[in-house]
Amino acid sequence: VAGRAKIEDVARHAGVSKATVSRVLNRPELVSAATVKRVRRAMEQLEFTPNRHARALNGFRNPTVGLLFFEELRDLFVNPFWGAAAATVYESLAARGIDCSVIALGSAGYGAERFSSHSSFEQFLQTRNVDGFVLVGNVGADQEADLASMETPVAMWGRPSVPGSTLTYVDSDNLSGSTEAVRHLLGLGRRRVGLITGGPRLVASRDRRDGYLRALSDQGLPVVDTLVVDGDFTSASGRRAMAELLDADPGLDAVFASNDEMAIGALGLLRDRGMTVPDDIAIIGFDNTAAASAPDVNLTTMSHAYAEVGSALVEAVVRGMAGEKPSSRLIATSLVRRATA
């Protein structure tokens, strides 16, 4: 970064003024073709690259959005769902030429705990000097409120947990999706279907449970309490939950797991017990992560429209950056039929 050529050098080299060089950079149509050419050549010779900070200082937007990730960063890279989510956001950003600065708030990075007061969290974000934020992960209620009140545009992947939040969000329609998942099971003739939830804490988890309940009651089927078991979205918890379900009702014929990882954990247990899927028990997951399509898994699941959610999110921040007030969206999921249901 030492001794980089500046606009003034280029100007001297090309025998024009700084302003002309600047115009060539930003609005070449205002400059005569010959001059443009001369200036461009000078730029190349001097290996000139504009200083983004100087441009930014003049209100030039060198758009950068912060990909704000809550919870441990490792999960961003390791948890298949969040990884896929982040990847589509990044790709939409890149397609629009927007830089992406990753900001993880897991304790290994900047622990969210560090931000006691509203203002210190906001300030932390302010100093990043990005033009917008896309939120991914499980945002705490406090931070959700802080974020909603910032002037920098923000768009969140997933419905806000705070009722009446004004935060712009894009989410998969988890309620309809899970309803469809369970209906699919019922359509297969299954009548004793269990649910493995993702715990009571997360909105997506509650939505998926509600879909399960709705599908059953739509068919006039009773909800059996012991057939609803909490997991925590990890494969190990799915395995445990599956065992519990089998204890509760050995005649169980189907299970809806609230995500693929838990479904895979459940599958593992069934395999170990020598049961066959889907003949003995049909299994359906949610998310359609990469692992679900592995040849020895081949899990039937509900898929997010990943790319669509990602680009809707990016569109929302971009609109926000343009001064508009973007609206939230719910995006349909789709059934991916594979071998387990």
Add this chain to the structure above:
Amino acid sequence: VAGRAKIEDVARHAGVSKATVSRVLNRPELVSAATVKRVRRAMEQLEFTPNRHARALNGFRNPTVGLLFFEELRDLFVNPFWGAAAATVYESLAARGIDCSVIALGSAGYGAERFSSHSSFEQFLQTRNVDGFVLVGNVGADQEADLASMETPVAMWGRPSVPGSTLTYVDSDNLSGSTEAVRHLLGLGRRRVGLITGGPRLVASRDRRDGYLRALSDQGLPVVDTLVVDGDFTSASGRRAMAELLDADPGLDAVFASNDEMAIGALGLLRDRGMTVPDDIAIIGFDNTAAASAPDVNLTTMSHAYAEVGSALVEAVVRGMAGEKPSSRLIATSLVRRATA
């Protein structure tokens, strides 16, 4: 970003000059305690946050390093090895208060193909205005050369493929690691051990193959050509390779897979064929990714010292930013004994 308080506002509010406010920000020891206090209070009241671009323009380093990822971005978030690698780099960066800007060069983002000439690639990187780069993924030879000649410090995860490259790198000692892996197999009394490689293209893959060869020849064992099969680091290829190996030698008693994913693919095939691991065939992988430790996998494998590699990489760029010429490092791997060998 509109209407943010600036230094001048704070100065007026506190009844001092801009210079004093700036001093409070950067070198408070030069300002009287009382003034510092007054200014700080004014800052809080006005929710002042310094403008990073203005500071940068004055040579203030607001360190940001670019995490440059080659190949598809999805892999960063989805491929377990690269994900873990990126996470440790990010964490080391965060621990030092360095911002991280992710730049993926997969075709879905900014395809590396776009950069025909040396200078256009360099220029692309220049405009990111970061202070250093950490390279992750499989860097092409051309880009490796370009990167090596940049003034911005660069540190790469993995040995350069170009012989004699001056690029600073940090790598796991794949050669010793794989030698140890195969020795472990031999120590178990196995004598007919197969190798699933990651293909001839990648340096790490070749190093791991060389380790296999070395371990065998150290024991005076012959290398059987048909027991060395190419995969491509995916689970599916591991599965295929395992089948090939079994065809070549039904009496095979061990396999070293060049990464965990392929080992897991191989495990799947063996399971489907009703063979038991490790009794019939012992399997050892490489990388120690999260999947290897899953309860129903429990793969014996060679682990990278992830955190150490990540922090060595960050230390290297940081030294580079300080004007030093950092040196490359090779970091030892370690055997993680689990159920498959």
Add this chain to the structure above:
DNA sequence: ATGAAAGCGCTAACAC
């Protein structure tokens, strides 16, 4: 210990 003033590299009126 504090203030005044000159830039950092660039953009955007406003003149010519």
Add this chain to the structure above:
DNA sequence: GTGTTAGCGCTTTCAT
């Protein structure tokens, strides 16, 4: 079409 000039928000001599 192109040049002149005044900032953008901050840091940093140089005075006082």
